[in-house]
Amino acid sequence: MKQLKLFAPNDLRIVEAEKPEPGKGEALVRVKACAICTLEQRLFRGSMRIYYPIVPGHEAAGEVVEVGPGSITDLKPGEKVALDLIYRCGECYWCRVGQSNHCAFRFSKDVQTLGGFSEYIVVKTKQCFKVSGSVPFEIAALSEPLSCCVHSLRAINIELGEDLLVVGAGTMGLIHVLLAKTMGTRVFVVDPIKSRLDKAVALGADFPITFNPEEMKNEVLKHTDGRGVDAAIITAPTEEAFRNAAKVVRKGGRLAVYSAYSEEFDIPVNANYLHRSEISVVGVEGRSEKDFLIATKILSNGLIDLSPLVSSVFGPEQATAAIEKAGKPESYRVVLDFSK
Ligand SMILES: [Zn+2]
Numbered sequence: 001m002k003q004l005k006l007f008a009p010n011d012l013r014i015v016e017a018e019k020p021e022p023g024k025g026e027a028l029v030r031v032k033a034c035a036i037c038t039l040e041q042r043l044f045r046g047s048m049r050i051y052y053p054i055v056p057g058h059e060a061a062g063e064v065v066e067v068g069p070g071s072i073t074d075l076k077p078g079e080k081v082a083l084d085l086i087y088r089c090g091e092c093y094w095c096r097v098g099q100s101n102h103c104a105f106r107f108s109k110d111v112q113t114l115g116g117f118s119e120y121i122v123v124k125t126k127q128c129f130k131v132s133g134s135v136p137f138e139i140a141a142l143s144e145p146l147s148c149c150v151h152s153l154r155a156i157n158i159e160l161g162e163d164l165l166v167v168g169a170g171t172m173g174l175i176h177v178l179l180a181k182t183m184g185t186r187v188f189v190v191d192p193i194k195s196r197l198d199k200a201v202a203l204g205a206d207f208p209i210t211f212n213p214e215e216m217k218n219e220v221l222k223h224t225d226g227r228g229v230d231a232a233i234i235t236a237p238t239e240e241a242f243r244n245a246a247k248v249v250r251k252g253g254r255l256a257v258y259s260a261y262s263e264e265f266d267i268p269v270n271a272n273y274l275h276r277s278e279i280s281v282v283g284v285e286g287r288s289e290k291d292f293l294i295a296t297k298i299l300s301n302g303l304i305d306l307s308p309l310v311s312s313v314f315g316p317e318q319a320t321a322a323i324e325k326a327g328k329p330e331s332y333r334v335v336l337d338f339s340k
């Protein structure tokens with residue numbers, strides 16, 4: 001079977017590998033689509049390392065081919081599944097308290113992690129989440145980014161009728177917009193690129209704002225009776241994004257840091273301001289099994305349409321070009337199609 005292996009930064013090659021066999025508690029899945037996330041881009045460029053060689057890919061969907069003998073599961077061959085490819089041990093403190101996105105062993109050497117850039121993959125049956133047959137594979141593959149947005153909206157307890165500010169209108173910002181609109185909220189979106197704001201509006205955003213601190217403040221205050229938004233989510237990793245978002249969250253509101261910052265920086269918030277305003281600042285990262293389940297239900301039940309976020313589909317032999325394309329500001333998700 002074909003597999004894409006990253007041997008070193010910028011060295012991604014197609015290799016022939018032996019088709020794995022599922023053991024007890026495992027399933028063999030024929031991968032049909034795997035999207036390219038920023039994690040894969042960082043691994044490719046070498047700005048993030050797990051271990052080498054590694055088969056990247058953690059936004060994958062496919063079809064169950066075989067369930068290992070003796071497995072206790074209701075998974076059946078032929079079923080469409082989205083795969084949760086970040087390892088979770090199930091035994092560490094975080095796994096046991098329901099925060100398996102912080103599993104102590106998730107990127108340990110010798111654990112099978114990622115691996116979606118492959119024709120076939122063996123996973124634990126618990127890593128398979130069923131998706132309705134009506135959802136195309138390239139959309140089912142987006143269950144993973146969707147689950148991360150489910151995680152962040154659940155973390156800041158969005159309520160009916162609230163106002164949400166989404167900073168950044170890239171893929172993750174726009175998934176937040178789509179989800180938040182199904183939750184009965186008004187959504188402000190801020191981004192420096194006009195075409196991205198247009199896309200946000202096409203997907204349901206109520207107030208597009210050009211990234212300009214003055215305009216952002218004026219627009220938000222104008223539409224919220226001078227209070228500010230109930231909650232804000234930062235999906236763009238810049239200091240200004242944080243600084244400006246913090247200024248337009250209402251007293252007692254919530255601010256989520258969703259984006260991974262490529263450089264360390266201290267949060268520029270005055271302690272007295274936090275004290276007096278009672279704003280909660282929360283970090284959000286990854287997703288739990290429950291978030292993943294919710295995401296696959298949302299897609300299966302047709303509650304949101306993620307197809308406008310698939311920019312292009314490439315074959316595995318064009319993976320390097322696909323990763324480069326995925327890093328362009330005008331791209332949303334670029335998907336590798338392993339079905340042929
Ligand atoms: Zn991802």
Ligand SMILES: [Zn+2]
Binds near residue numbers: 092095100102
């Ligand atoms: Zn764990």
